[in-house]
Amino acid sequence: MDPISRRSFSPLPAPVPTAAPRPAPQAAVNGTSNANAAQTLGHVHKSGFDAAPRPVKAAQGTWRAPADSELGRTINGMLERLKQCPITLKGDTPESLFRRAILDNKHVTNEQLLAMSKVPFEKLDSGPETRAKVLEKIPNARELPVHQFTVAMLSAVTGIDAQKLSEACPDLGMTGAPNTPLLYAAKGERMQRSTALHDFTDYLRGAGIQGLNKAVWGVENRVLSAIVSAVGGGRY
Template identity: 60%
Template sequence: MDPIGRRPSALPSLPTAAPAETRPAAAPVKAAATNAVSQLQRSSFEAPVAKAAAAQPMPGAWRGGPDTPVGKAIAGMVERMRASDASGIKIKGDTMESLFTRAILDNKHVSNDQLLAITQVKLDQLATSPEDRAKVLQKVPNARELPVHKFTVGMLAAATGIDPKALSEACPDLGLTGAPGTPLLYAAKTERMQRSTALHDFTDYLRGAGVKGMNKAVWGVENRILSAAVSALGGGRY
């Protein structure tokens, strides 16, 4: 027995609690949450837009699927047409793609074989002779700078796959009303005539390059002069 007056032994020391974890600052948590919400909102917005773009039908899709020869040819034409349209040149409200789609791709008088033949046309089949080039530039020195020339060159180059700069150099008369070998050669003032000329040059130059039936498909007659008259009078199948 312990003697009277002895102090009780000291209580054993309790284990010290581990320090609480340091909480992350509130600002980074808020920023992370904000970023997550923004990303979710952006995804929710972009998904329908991307889906809508993917669902948009390719012009002329009724002619053949994307894996068919004509489908691939049309996709290449339209892709180049849209790249050319980035220049912003329009004639009477038409872009190169819209005029090409309405007058050529949606025209049931234009066959798939003709579209495939267009992609095989080479520059030398379209080129104006050096003598006629000189006549063109003598009458219209700024021919290559005209919006109607750039529009016509862009549409024809996109359809054939020919380099537009080379085509402009070889055919300064593209987009001009009339012909180099005649007294009638000028830059049309009205947009109606400019659009008519651009489309007729498109069909007639291809006819001259060996793609038969292009004038008839669009204007109703194949002859160069008669089809040009129909074009000038505002006729045609488009």
């Protein structure tokens, strides 16, 4: 064995400095808390037409019905179909107008909502004579946004195909009545929206949903409720 002093010496490589580990970035803290706003359902004596649409929750957790009940399932089906129509009149979609004027209206009963979902097509069909009168005065009635808006509302709550309903009822959304000299397509969106909602309630009243005009307009009579609608009144 060689003495230590005679062994060849190989210097060790200098240590490679290593970078100090960087501290992990601190997760951002969102200091904004989302508080659930309490909703108060009250009796309103003037129309909500000139107010911004109020957000209303779906059937889950509302005073109407639990989601797994017959009424809850019916309402959710209506709302899902209403969402399919993107047309707006004076800031309202068919869904927002239905929520505010019908679903959130305490004067509209749960029984009326269930009955709406069971209205047959034959109860809404305007008939060939009415169709002819409407199309003679307003040939493009079916192409107008107010007509499509009104059809979307009725189709959503009854489950009747929208195209079928439009073909049968071109008078939906037209202001006035086919059997009178007063029948026209309103130009202003406020009147269009008013007409759409009144046609919705009055057609369903004619189909057997008694009390719906009174629940929304304060009077059941077709003509008087139309006047209330035209001047911007209502009970929602």
